[in-house]
Structure formats: C-alpha cells, structure tokens
Amino acid sequence: MTNLQPARRVPTRRTTELVLLIFAVLIVVASEAAVEAARDGHFSSRLATYAAVPIVVGIVTHLVIRRVAPYADPLLLPIVVLLNGLGLVMIHRLDLGARTAARQYGNPVPSADAPKQVVWIALGVLLFLAILIMVRDHRVLQRYAYTLALAGVFLLLLPAVLPARFSEVNGARIWIRLGGFSLQPAELAKILLTVFGAAYLVQKRDVLALAGRRFLGIDFPRGRDFGPVLVVWLFCIGVLVRGHDLGTSLLFFGLFIVLLYVATERSSWVIVGVLLFAGGAYVSYQLFGNVQTRVSVWLHTFSPQFDATAYQLRQSLFGLGTGGIFGAGLGSGHPELVPLPATDFIISSFGEELGLFGLIGLLVLYAILVARGMAAGLAVRDAFGKLLAVGLSFLFALQLFVVVAGVTRLLPETGLTTPFLSYGGSSLIGSWAVLALLLRISDAARRPATAPPARTVTPETVPA
Template sequence: MSGTFNPALRIPTKRNLELLLLAFAVLVVISAEGAVEAARDGHLSSHLVTYAAVPLAAGLVAHLVIRKIARYADPLMLPVVVLLNGLGLVMIHRLDLGLKTQAAQNGQQFAGAQAPTQVVWTALGVVLFLALLFVVRDHRVLQRYAYTLALVGVFLLMLPAVLPARFSEVNGARIWIRVAGFSLQPGEFAKTLLTIFGAAYLVQKRDVLALAGRRILGIDFPRGRDFGPLLLAWLLCIGVLVRGHDLGTSLLFFGLFVVLLYVATERVSWVIVGVLLFAGGAYLAYQIFGTVQTRVEVWLHPFDPRYTDTAYQLKQSLFGLGTGGIFGTGLGGGHPELVPLATTDFIIASFGEEIGLFGLIGLLVAYGVLVSRGFAAGLAVRDSFGKLLACGLAFLIGLQLFVVVAGVTRLLPETGLTSPFLSYGGSSLLGSWAILALLVRVSDAARRPATTPPGRAVTTEQPAVVA
C-alpha cells in the first residue's frame, strides 16, 4: 500500500489569522472610542459598549460565514474593513459630541446625531455582504448577466439626472434620490454593476481591442473603429457631468474604464487616449458649467476674498490639518466639527486634525493593504473575468480615496466623493460592503485548490492518502 500527498490539499485557510486580526481591529476601535470619551467627558460611558459591540458583532458574524462558505478567502480584507468602518463610526460619534457642545454654547438643541444611523447602516451593510456571499457562490456566474447588470447600472446612474431638482439636487450636484425624508445615492451601486459589465465585456473583446493600429512615436495606437467602447464610456461620463454636475462620479467611472482597458490589453496607448479624452472633457466642462468653474477657482484661490463663503469648507479643512500637525490634537481634543460636512466629504480632514500626519498615514496604509490585497486576488485567480473584476473593484476603492484625499488637501478640486467605509452615509457604506463581498469571493477562488468546489473546503489537518 503506497500513498502520495496532494499538495493542493495542504493550502492553509488562514481563518485563525483573520480572527486574530479582527480582535486587534476591534481593540483599536475600542481604544479610539475610549480616548474620545475620556477627552470629551473625562470618563467612560455606556456608549463605549455600543461602539465596541458594533465592530465586534460585524466582524465575528462575517468571519463565521466566511469560515463556512469562503474558507480560502484573503484573511486581511475583512479585518481592515472592520477597522475602517469602526474608526469611521467613532469619528462620526465624536463629531456628534462636538456639534452638541457647539449647539449648547449657542443656546440651541442638537437633534441631528448621525452615529446611531450609521450603526444601522453598518448592520445593513454586513447583511448585504453576507447575502452576496450566499447568493454569489462563484463570481463567474456574474458574467452571464453582464448586459442586464449594465442596463440596471446605467439606469441607476442616470435616474437622479432626469428627476426634478427638488428630488435629486444637493449642493449643486444632482446625484441623489430624496423622497419622504429618505435619501439614496444610486451611483454608489451603479459603479459596482458597471465594473462587472466592463470586466465581462473586455474579456470577450480583448483580442480585438489589443490589435495594433497606427504606430506614432513608438507607441501602437488602436484602430479608429476600436475606439467605440472608450468613446461610449466617455460620452456616458460627459452625460452625467452635463446633467448632474457631478465631476467626481464622472472621473471615477472614466478612470475605471480606462484602467480596465489597460489591464485587459496591456497597451499604454489606451491610457494616453483616455487621459486626452478626459482632459478635453474637463476643459469643455470648465468652459460651460459655472459650478465647475467655481470649484476650480476655489481650488486655485481658496483665500481670495471673493470666495469667502464658497471656500469656507476648504479653508477650515486646511486649518484643521495644520492644527493637527504631525501627531494631532488627540481624539476628542480638536474641533473638526467646525468643518462643514465633516462626517461625509471631509472626514479625512477630521482624522487629520486629531490623529495628525502619522495617524493619517496609518489610515491610508490600511486602505493600501485593502487595495493591494484586491489586486493580489486579481493576479492569482485563474479566470480572466475574475482578474478584471478584482482589479476593477480594487482600483475603484483606491481611485475614490485618492480623489477624496486630494480634494481635502487641495491637490485637486473638491469633487464631493466620500471615503469608503469611513464616511457617513448609507449608500456609500452599502456599496462598499458589496465591493468587499465580491473581492472576498474572488480571493476565495484564487486561493482555493482547483479540485475544490466553491463554498466547500478541504480539511487541512492531515494530508490525504491515496492507496
């Protein structure tokens, strides 16, 4: 009787490592909430239990489900997301405390606490994450419904633009659906659906799009008749910009499609053409739309007396970052509540003021880990659709964060995008958890032994012996 070892059966699931990292993430969140309460009230309160239980419950439930149906998934993604979501919840609670104190000083009642609502959105985000893991047992199934998902995505993207302004416009941008006190930003879901379509489409058309065209300055540019997909994406983004005045979403979608083209074809010429098209579209938008002109002028001249009101948010953000310096004022020790929309567009500035440059770099490193693990899953998965899907979703998170940080620090004009997992808002949080679910599913397929069906794992304690 002779036995041979199957190397595929010895791949570790690393679920215990994930559990250990989750415990560390929850400990960091608890410490952050404790620091806020100690600084603001001088003692710990019952809120500490609430804001400790949320990341603990979210992480533990998600971990148990992953251990059951996606055992080979990347062990770093979930802990990083629990850390970011938990810290975002702590900062939103801290801003609520600051606004409450500010209202009391002005003799007013404060009834706009956002942290309890964010707790509910976090719970719903985890539910959506789990539902997608149960429904999408194999990410390749999504490829069959690519065109249907694309139609739904375009519908969601264009819906706010065709609604009357009273139902869709906030701060000059028509990107919302507001009915009976309830608001939803459908573009947060459209970006995931269109990423799935882009990955499926480019898998089918990759060979055609990679054909050489005319060679200019040593670079092979694509043929004119192959520009259709890029021009269609450009026109869609310009349409969103024209009707909705939403520069951020236009930049996000167009950048996503250009990167998917580059990953699919490995041709730099697509990037060059994409950058030229976007530059032309941005210049055209600047010439036509007053809102775009105002944002650019505020970006270039934030301290100009002409923009005292319109540049107030950016100036307060810069003052806050300057006050925080290298080490920050300490959680609960600054005044980030003085920045308008501090819980949404400018939550990065709130963190920068209270945890300083070093703390902010640590936060960005956490995002970098999440994005890099998404790219790693895309590189390791065996099918082309999974590669493009994971790279596209990871790039979405990275590009959105870059645009947000660049707007807060005045590297680029402010676009109104939110920080994934950190910022207040149900649409953003639900969309981010949906992206995480798909990345977890792709990473599970990438690390799973080729002979193991999706949703099942092979026992790793003892190697299999074949008689």
C-alpha cells in the first residue's frame, strides 16, 4: 500500500493584502484631507468623492483576486492602489491650483482633470478584472504569440497612417483622438510585444544561446533564428521614430535587450545593446530637430538662449529645490507653475510638496513593486512565465528611471509618464493590465502542486 504525504498547505495571504489595502486607503484619505485643509481651510464633499475611489477599487479588486487568484502576491495590489490614489490626490490638487491661478489673472478656468482620471481608473480596473477572469493560466498567452505581435504592430502603425488631426499632439503622431478623449496605442502595444518576445525567446532560447557566427569576439546566433524577432523590433522602432515617440522607442529597445540577456544568459548582448543604443542616439540627434532641442535644453537649461524651450525644466528644478528635504506640504506649494504638471512632471509636483523624503518613499514603493514582480518570475515554474514577469517588471523600472532622470536633469526629458501616478488614460490602462498579468504569474508561482490522488488498494493489486 502506497502512503502519500498530503500537500503542504500554502497560506493565500489574502488577509495580509486586505490589511495593507486598508492602510493604503487611509494614507490616500489623509492626503486628500491635507489638500482640502491647506487649500480651502475646511473639508468639502470632494473629500468623500475622491476617498471613495481607492475604497471601491480596493474592495472590488481584492474580492476578485480572492476568488480567481487566491495565491497572488499580497503586496502588488496595495502598492498600486496607494500610488493610483496619491496620483489622483495630486491631480485634484493641481486642478485647484490651476483654478486659483486662472481667477487671479482673469483667465478662463480650465477644465478639471481629476474627474477624467476617475473615468480612466475605472476603465483600467475593468481591463484588470477582465484579464484576471479570462486568463486563468498565463501560459495560454504563449499559444497566441504571433497573433499578439501582429496586433501590437497594428496598434503602433495606426497613428502613423491616420490624418494628423486625429493622431498628432505637440508634433508627435502617436495618438488616436476621438470625441474629446485621446489614446496612445503604444501603451498597449508594448504589453502585446512583450508577450511575443517572451514566447519567441523561450522557443528559440537554445539555438540563440549557441554560437552561430563569431564576430569581433562576440558569438551571434544564426540569422534564421534571430531574424523574426529582429524584424519585428526594427519595424516597431521605425514606426515609433516616424511618430517622434523616442521615449517609447527607448522602452522597446531596453526591453528587447533585457529579454535577450535573460533568455540566453550571455553578457555579450548587453555590450551589443549599449553600442547600438549609442549609435542610434547619435543618428537620432543628427536627423531629428526635436531630439536636438531636447539635448540642448538638457545641456544648457539656464542659458538665456533657451528661455522658452527650457522653461518647463527650469520650473521643475525650482520646484524640487523649493521642496527641499521635507517639502512644502500637500496643498501648500505651487506645482501648477510647471507646465504639464499632472503628466510628464508629476514627480516634480510631488517633490515640491512632499520633499526629498516623500520622493524617496514613492521610489521605494516602485522598487518593491518591481522586486515583487521579478520575484514572481524567479518563482514560477515555466520559462515563459519567468521571461514575461521579468519583461513586464522591467517596463515599470525603465519607465520610472527615464521619467525621474528627465525631471532631475540626469537625462534629456523624453515625455514618458509615471506609471499609476500621472494623468492619462493610455498609460494608466496599460499599467493596470501589466499588474493583472503579474498577479496571474505570481498566483501560479505560489500555488501548491496538487498531490496525486490516493491509490485504491484491492486484493488484485497486492503483490503475492
């Protein structure tokens, strides 16, 4: 008779997630209360409105995760709810500042962005729930890798072929503008192409890791193995450069190199990637006027020659300097003086009102988010899940690095938005979709293996 040990019970840790969600909601409510008190001197009905958003989002998403992904990482959702809630608070605070400034100078009061952000949050959460409910096993995505790649390329190509009045904003043809709303298809395309890259590299990992031809001391794979993914990547980069979306081009390039390195474990690809990036940056600088302008602003921010073009970066640096270590306090600064403070430069808005300590706290939250995503990739059993989790986590990490580096003048500004914090629909919806996939992978990683059923012993099965 065979004795089978029962499977070790793995705690789902959903209670931990719920406690952290409550803590996150309390921080968001306290932040909104601080804004109300600083701006108006009293609390208004808006406090209940904007406090209800993280409460509803937290309850709904937690209940669905408890049902369909009970072993998912308990830290990912609370961090995202906190970041998303703080972003909504800051966008509302910027609306109040813009309204006050408009009345002071006799200008028309601009439309508020916070109500629109609530709509985008709702759409992002709906997509998040749809992915969690429909994709019960992340490995299913591997079957549709080429279909998803085709869809991603189509989304990238669509703004380039549409008339400029439907796709161009500030000189970049990367949008789809309809009915007062605008979408950036590249935000969803990068997720689809990440799935394709992970699936293809898993399939071709062995042949890509073997030496095909040696050139300058570096082993390159055979062209027929490396060709398809290279063609898709070059096409995507070409479309993005055609639309002057160099920030997203950088994301795709970095993602491609990281996936290739993780799949093959060959450091030579990092060297090749750095060389290609340096060459591509030089060529882009020579060909595109907007790249030359951004580099000049970066190098000569305080030069009188760039008074107009460098105004945004100057105001951002002044705001960060005004915030100092502890910040001016939520609602007590003037981040609305920075152009586009709710999108490209929302980090400088937080830096002015929360100070260096507040910014470090936000960056720590992102670091935990990326680390837990990477941990899910390390723990999951299949190679596709490992690559996909690493790729999606790296998207968050690289995007945040580029944004913070641009705001602080470490690198030229690229126009990327901060995940979950910035105003905007495309980035927010895409970020919620990435979170859903990371939760699905972490659920698979922590889910215990099912013990085999007990064998029924009969007289015929007992050995003589």
